[in-house]
Structures are given as C-alpha cells and as structure tokens.
Amino acid sequence: MNPFPLRGLPLKGAARGRPPIITIKTMQITAEHLTYVYNPGSPFAVKALDDVSLTIEEGEFFGIIGHTGSGKSTFVKHLNGLIRLPSSQKHYKKPKAKKGQPAPVEPSLKVGEFDLADRKTDFRALRKKVGMVFQYPEAQLFAETVFDDVAFGLKNFEKDLKAEEIEAAVKAATEIVGLDYAAVKDVSPFDLSGGQRRRAAIAGVIVTKPEILVLDEPAAGLDPLGKKEIMELLHRLHRDWCRTIVIVSHDMDEIAENCTRAAVFSEGKLVCALPPKELFLKSEELLSLGLDIPLTAKLCAALAKRGVSVGCDFTVDGFVRAVLGAKGEKR
Amino acid sequence: MKDVSFGQYYPVSSFVHRVDPRLKILFLIAYIVAIFLANNFYALGACALVLVLTIAFSHVPVRKVFRAVRGILFLVVFTAAINVLFNASEEVYWAGPAVYWKWKIFSVTQAGIVFSAFLVIRLVLLVTFSSMLTYTTTPVALTDGLESLLTPLKWIRFPVHALALIMSLALRMIPILMDETERIRDAQKARGAAMDEGNLIKRVKAMIPVLIPLLLSAFRRADELGEAMESRCYMGGKKRTKYKKLRFTWRDLIAFLLIAALVTGVVLLRVYVGAFL
Amino acid sequence: MTAVSFKNVDFSYGEDGFHMKNFSLDVEEGELVAVLGHNGSGKSTLARLMNGLLLADGGSVEIFGEPLTEKNLYDVRRQVGVVFQNPDNQTVSSIVEDDVAFGAENVGLPREEIGRRIEFALSAVGMEKYRDATVSRLSGGQKQRVAIAGVLALKPRVLVLDESTAMLDPRGRREIMDVVLRLNREEGMTVVLITHFMEEALLCGRAVVMNRGEIVMQGAPAEIFERHEELLTYNLTLPRIGEICKKLQAGGLPVPDTLDIDLLADSIARLLNE
Structure with missing residues (x-):
C-alpha cells in the first residue's frame, strides 16, 4: 500500500491530454514589493507590510524574526492565501500612474507554480502544498477522535480517497509526529496531554504531505523538554516529509541552531535575510531593534571586549569548536 | 488590530x-x-x-x-x-x-x-x-451610563451590579473571541475547509470545526477568568464600592x-x- | 518572618488524579523564590493552595503564621496576590484604570483611596501613561503588567506569578522580570516565581524543583544547575550557558561551572591567553 497517496498524482494539465511540459518544478517562494494595509481608509489604518521583497528557496529551513506587530504573521498568512493580494480579489482596479511619474509597482507573490496575484489561482490546491501550523495549534482540534481530526484536512483536499488510503496517510502522519497511532487513534484529542495535543494538531496539518510547512511559534508555551522535542520533530519533518520549513520564532538560540537563513521584520519592513552566521554579526543592529541575540553571540561580544575574537557560526557546537580551536592554535 | x-x-x-x-x-x-x-x-x-x-x-x-x-x-x-x-x-x-x-x-x-x-x-x-x-x-462609557441609569432599580432588588459586570466582561471578551474565531477559521481554512461555499446546510456543517474549538476555548477562558476574579477578592456586589463616578x-x-x-x-x-x- | 509556610500538606484532585503528600515548604518574607518543574509537576497547584483557590486536604498552609481556612479566605487573598498565565483571561475591564480598580472595589475601599491605589500600582509596573488605554490594544507584556498592577492595587505582601511569562515574547518576559526584580529589591515584596524558563530562575535567590507533587531539589540556582544530570531526570534542561560550560570542559578547557556570561567570558579569555 502506498502510504503517501497524495504523492505523484498527475498534474491537471497532463490529465487533460496536453503534452506534459518537462520542467523541474521547485516550490520557491518569491515575494516582490508585498504591501498590506489593515483597515485601509479608516482612522485605524495600519500598514502591516511595507514593500517586502523576499525569496525563500526550496529545501530551506527558514526563520522569520520580529516583534509582535512587525508584519511577520501578515507575511506568513500570504503564503497560503489566507490573506490575498489586492490584485487577486474581486473588483480590483489597477492603480493608475500619476502624470509624470512611473506606474506604481504592483506587489507580486509566487509560490512554486502558483501566482498569488492572480484571481484565477486555485487557492485550495495551493493550501494543500503549503501547510500552516498556527500558534497554539491545539486550539484547532475539534473532532471526536484523533483519527477524525487528523483525517479532516486530507478529506477536505482529496474528495475520493479510499478508506485504506486515508488510514495509511493518517497513520504515517501520526507516527512521524511521535504519537503511538494504535494508542491514540480512537481517543478524543481533548484527553491527550498538552504536548501530545500539539503533536496531534501538527499531524492534522502535515497529513497531506505539504511541500512547504509554515509554523508560527511551534514551541510557544511548552516546557524546555517539550521545546526540544518539537525542534527535533521539525528536523525529522524537514528530512523525511516536507521540502521546505518556514518557522516564525522569538527564540534566537533556536534560530541560530536550526535555520539555513533568517529574515528580520520590523514595522512592516524587511530588515534583512541572512544565514545565522552572518545575521548575528549584526548583533548591535538587532539589539537596537529591541530583538534578542543568541547566547553564543552574547559570549562572542563579551570575549571581543576582552580582546579575544572567536569567529563562529553561532551554534553552541560551533562556538565550542571555535574556542577549543583557538586554544589549540595557541599551543 | x-x-x-x-x-x-x-x-x-x-x-x-x-x-x-x-x-x-x-x-x-x-x-x-x-x-x-x-x-x-x-x-x-x-x-x-x-x-x-x-x-x-x-x-x-x-x-x-x-x-x-x-x-x-x-x-x-x-x-x-x-x-x-x-x-x-x-x-x-x-x-x-x-x-x-x-x-x-x-x-x-x-x-x-x-x-x-x-x-x-x-x-x-x-x-x-x-x-x-x-x-x-465608547461601549465602555455606554455600559457605565446604563449601569448608572439603572441604579434606582436596586430598590426592587434588580441585580444592577451583576448586569453591569456581565456587560463589562462581555465588552472585554468579545474582541478576544472575535480574534480567536478568526484564528481558528484561518487554521481550518489552511486545512482545506470550505467556509463560504455551498448551500446553507453545507455552510452550517462547515462551521462545526470552528464552533467546537471556540466554545471549548470560551469555557476555558471563563474558568480562568473566574479564578482570577476570585483571586482579586471578588465576592459579589455586596461590599463593593465603585471607583468611576460620572x-x-x-x-x-x-x-x-x-x-x-x-x-x-x-x-x-x-x-x-x-x-x- | 515566614511569609508562606506549607506544613505537611496533602492534596489531591480526586482518586487517581494528581497527588501531593506531606508537602512542606517555607518562603521567608522578602525572598525571591523560583519554583521549577515540567508541566504537570504540581507547581500551579502550589499557587492555588497559597491563596485558597484550592484548600489542602490535610496539613496546613500558613500565611504570616495564620493558617488558611475558609473563614479568612478573603483576608488571605488581600495578602497573597496571584498573577496567572494568560493575560487575556484575567483582565475584567476594557480600560486599564477600571481593571486595576477591580480588586480594590471588591474589598470596598473608599473612592479616593482606590484612586491612589491605581496610581501606585500603575507606577509600580511602569504603566502610569496607559491609565486610560484600551486593554486589547496593549502588547502581551503590557497586558501582563496591567494584570500585576490589578493585584498590587490590593497591596499584597506576597506576589505569586504562576507561569506569567510563558505566553509572552522575549521583550514581554524581560518587562515582567524587570518589574518583579524591582518590586522584590526596592519594595521588599516576597515573590514566588513559578516558571519553566531556567534563565528566570537564575535571577532568583533560591530555586525549588518540583516533580510529581514533591520537592526534589532546592538551593541556590547555580548549585541546582550544577547537578544537571539530576535535572534531566525531572524533564528539565540546563540553561544553554551551562550546556556550553559542560561542552568546553569536555573538550579540555577547564572553565568553571558558571551561569554568568561575564564570568565565563573572563575565564575563557584568561585560559586562551595563558
């Protein structure tokens, strides 16, 4: 039995008998000049995103950093069309250029083959490919059993799956998040412990094998051990399940340890998007934005003040290696 | 926001x-x-x-x-x-x-x-x-005004204080629950739920995955709110004074x-x- | 004087729920104590036993020498203020000032006194500029500071924070810790800080580790973190800085066990320049 029934389904174009175009499809996220205003034209108008251009490559473990209200959640909600670009909405009028000025740039957002600026885009198909785990995801559990809850998304996206296909997919999803399928499948999700509930909720999102998985503060509110386990789960998912992981986090140590790159948002603007080892060289700038820096960066700064410079990638192991290496050189 | x-x-x-x-x-x-x-x-x-x-x-x-x-x-x-x-x-x-x-x-x-x-x-x-x-x-001022206008009803043992507290708590919780509704709706939409499609029955059915978590959360909040109020010595309207006077x-x-x-x-x-x- | 004293307390939620047996703990006046433990270790039960939201089945909980009973519940609650986890679920009014007034109104203080209390409480948490603000427009840390002010308006002698920083972002957490440390150092407030952030425990005078309703470790935070193998068995982890010390030692650099960034940097610098 194929445990992943959703993989390898024919593309729509091919199904209609068009010659398949052989291209290597990558689920790259490309945002250009993304701007979003809440409550436009009212006294409460808030510019949540301001001309953000950012590319996230397939296969990245991408971090997004910023304060509450920095625009990071608004950005992330664009990725699966929960917030639509103006041009993808009904009654959209193209902004006209003022005399003597160049035409205003229109925001664009592409996720793989999906053009999110286009009204004709199949947003449901997009959501199948871009899974989203919200903050405190256990709040979305509703079904009578863990099985039904995990299967909910699958049944929504794929109307004509056979019972055994559903079962196989639910089983695989439950197991990869670290739950014992046989033990929990008929249990009410509300009878699980806090940590297990969160895993069940994550299983309910990844059951469709999304290619991109977006998580907003997946470890919020957990105790240190729960946090560690969730980070391990994310690495497992990145390795075996979803090509790209995008994680919104306040925990700079977490970002330094895990991410390939991280973007910093502040007041709706993108400040920079860099790999951790370059990003945390700009510790001063991050601190001036009121953001934290990882412990390793603090230690490097404290050492620099004492005339010792250790170049490291800001992971704990990297720091230890750099210090021990410096010691070795002295000898 | x-x-x-x-x-x-x-x-x-x-x-x-x-x-x-x-x-x-x-x-x-x-x-x-x-x-x-x-x-x-x-x-x-x-x-x-x-x-x-x-x-x-x-x-x-x-x-x-x-x-x-x-x-x-x-x-x-x-x-x-x-x-x-x-x-x-x-x-x-x-x-x-x-x-x-x-x-x-x-x-x-x-x-x-x-x-x-x-x-x-x-x-x-x-x-x-x-x-x-x-x-x-503001809704808060309206509540204060109503409470004050209803005060004479205390004479006929109408629970004016309780009513005012309920209104004030409702004003506090409504924006929170509205936010929460939107969050849960978004979460279920992200899982492919079709919220605004189909006939009436379909739409009502589609509301279940939103309503159940919302109700559970409202109960939990009510519980915690009750504890917090008790911790701040709430014991009904009897000994209570009122800070705000219009x-x-x-x-x-x-x-x-x-x-x-x-x-x-x-x-x-x-x-x-x-x-x- | 002992502010809070648990004397051989028994408590359980029903037959096979959580149990606490023969539990004893003293918190001295003016102390800042961290209570650590994984979820379900009984630390939140502790908070509720301290202000009578829960009553002990056996033994006694004494507040400044007086055993807590159903009769003196409200006197105790005026002395022991508890701040909970979710800031949204403990504010009763949409306007900051009205919310802070709530407790003081409940105990029937005169109007002028309530006004003074609001002023005092809001300035104690650094929120005096937000007196007329709408609660829902504040940040998480600000809301939680309002919640603390609401408790302070009753002028308690003991402040209990039940994972009050768990839902906040790092900035919010820093705001709360600043307020708590200031209250403890400048006003001499007795504080019981229930948390699972190891970094917060480091700022306290004493740390108590709980597991399954029992105290399994206690002492100065630095001493506790030295016994990190033991911590792991209680589902707790070492603060990251402790982890770095251990790894440097394992790699042959004899740094001391410390949880202080400057101390660690000093010793690394010294060892490298030898």
Missing part, C-alpha cells in the same frame, strides 16, 4: 463625544419621543436641525453618518412604496388633483406622497440619531437645554400648528 470592527465608535475628541453618556442615552429616548410627537413638517424640521447640529459638533464625517442610513435603505424604500401605493385618501394638500394615478387597489395620491415622505424622514432621523450615540460613545459638566447643560428646547418646541408646534402642513 481587529477589535476595531466591533461597535462603530469613531475615535475623535469632540463636544458630543464628551457629553455624559447617561445624558446621551436619555437624549436618545427624548429624541425618539420628539420624533413621534412631531406631527407636522415644522416639528420634523426642528428635529432635523438638532440632528444637523449634533453631527456638526461631533466631528464624525458626514459620509460615515450616511453609511448608517445605507444599512436601512431597503426598509426606507419599501416603507415609502407601500405608503404611496396603498394610501387612497383624497385629501388635498396643494393645488392639483388629489389622485394622480389609480389602478385596482393601487393609487398615487397627494396624501400618500405626504404621508410616506413624513414616515421616511422620521425613519432616517431616528436611525441617524441613534447611530450618533454609538459613533460618539459627573455633569457645562457641556451637559448646553446639550440638555438644546434637547429640552426641541421637545418643548415639538409639543408647542403640535398644539398650535396641527398635523401635516
């Missing part, structure tokens, strides 16, 4: 905004009475003048005010049409034929036109003035004089001028 959609308070500072909420509630009642006492166009004109003054001194943009009327546009048109078409009275108000057009039970008469114009004006004045109350008074100011006096003049004027017009002129 999203709590703004709750209520229609327009956050600017103005004369009308600063009038005591208790008076504003009483004024609305007085205004409604005046509108119904008004039985000729002079009296309605006086009511309209008060409304225009209120709007002018409230700093609420006129197009905002008209938005409130737009909400009842259908009702207005419908009422006007019914009254024009079904009024068969042959009274004459101006030079010209009493009946302009007649077909079976439908007719257009002078009386019909006058009568429906009268009704439409009443309706528009009523709705606009009511919405001025909510435009210029006070009348010169603004309230001016506003009072205006409304009093209106009601008196309308009554005088009713007595000395008579109906429909």
